[in-house]
Amino acid sequence: MKIIVYGAKLDELAYFEAWQKTHAQTLTIHPEPLDETTVGWAQGFDGVNCLQTTPYSAAVFAQLAAFGIHFLTIRNVGLDNLDLAAAKQAGIRIANVPAYSPSAIAEFSVTMTLYLLRRLGETRGPLAAGNWGQAASFLGRELGQSTVGVVGAGRIGQAAIRLFSGFGANVLAYDPHPGHPEPRATYVELPQLLAESDVVDLHVPGVPANYHLIDDAALKSMKPDAILVNTARGNLVDTTALLKHLQSGHLGGAGIDTYEHESPALLRYEQTGMFSDPQWEALAQLPNVLLTPHVAYHTATAVQNMVNFSLANLVSFLTSGEAVDEVIIK
Ligand code: NAD
Ligand code: COI
Numbered sequence: 001m002k003i004i005v006y007g008a009k010l011d012e013l014a015y016f017e018a019w020q021k022t023h024a025q026t027l028t029i030h031p032e033p034l035d036e037t038t039v040g041w042a043q044g045f046d047g048v049n050c051l052q053t054t055p056y057s058a059a060v061f062a063q064l065a066a067f068g069i070h071f072l073t074i075r076n077v078g079l080d081n082l083d084l085a086a087a088k089q090a091g092i093r094i095a096n097v098p099a100y101s102p103s104a105i106a107e108f109s110v111t112m113t114l115y116l117l118r119r120l121g122e123t124r125g126p127l128a129a130g131n132w133g134q135a136a137s138f139l140g141r142e143l144g145q146s147t148v149g150v151v152g153a154g155r156i157g158q159a160a161i162r163l164f165s166g167f168g169a170n171v172l173a174y175d176p177h178p179g180h181p182e183p184r185a186t187y188v189e190l191p192q193l194l195a196e197s198d199v200v201d202l203h204v205p206g207v208p209a210n211y212h213l214i215d216d217a218a219l220k221s222m223k224p225d226a227i228l229v230n231t232a233r234g235n236l237v238d239t240t241a242l243l244k245h246l247q248s249g250h251l252g253g254a255g256i257d258t259y260e261h262e263s264p265a266l267l268r269y270e271q272t273g274m275f276s277d278p279q280w281e282a283l284a285q286l287p288n289v290l291l292t293p294h295v296a297y298h299t300a301t302a303v304q305n306m307v308n309f310s311l312a313n314l315v316s317f318l319t320s321g322e323a324v325d326e327v328i329i330k
Pocket of ligand 1: 077078079098099102105151152153154155156157174175176177178179203204205206210213231232233257258294295296297298
């Protein structure tokens, strides 16, 4: 059986090689994402394995189907960049990796929170300019004395609740369908969470219903000096409004691992080798903003699990027609 891998990153290669040594299926590995210019490489393969935050279009699914390919497994959690209706129409079945390491992302949110509460970004400019006195002047806040509002108490949100509560924070959570609620948080409605939290930490999927969940009104309702941390998806936050509330001094800071306009900026990056976007650059000017390139997941444990679990899903699809993590498309 032949498997084609797209979007392979350098740090995944060792895990693909290790997998190949213990499996009969042959992997053909490409660093490029799966799109309309690369889908032709899949002809003659039995299944496709991918990782990317740029779109999987209807045309890509139609072409895979034309090649007789029925199974795509992705190495990540989020499904927001897939045209699922088009996949279903083309007869392409998909599996993701729902839990490769929820702690990896939760720990990153805590890391961002501590950095912002202790105002470390604000020390960098003065230190670089040799102004020790100004660099040492930024009074921090303690996580253990703070109220943290976790929005979305699924796998990652629950891991975040455990970590924040371990620091002694008072943790509020909002989730309309929390499953088995993590008892270390007090569950409240979103308006109360926004009004009472010193830190608002997002862990909800970037589905259309959650578009701009954190809009101008939501940001306005947050406490003066509150911090927003988004390691979930860029489209959850209205970046124009976020910039307004940061520039006015209403918000105390923001940690953005998932940026609203990441996908179009990445498509330009593929053409030009330069990640540039006006609102990204405006955010980057602010010393109380921490921007990171969608790396909250990026640990050795997570990457190994992303490779192994997604390939296990694909082999299972190819050999039995079923995969434990199949995405049910309604
Ligand atoms: P999950 O499905 O286990 O949990 C999501 C939770 O959000 C669910 O409990 C759901 O009920 C809740 N929810 C949905 N809409 C909501 C809303 N409007 N308000 C409050 N709660 C809402 O998912 P997860 O594994 O915790 O992952 C969450 C998201 O994290 C993923 O969808 C993905 O976008 C993102 N993610 C980011 C990275 C990264 O590297 N930055 C890595 C993995 C996942
Ligand atoms: C996810 O797993 O959903 C992520 O956001 C990680 C990223 C590499 C796509």
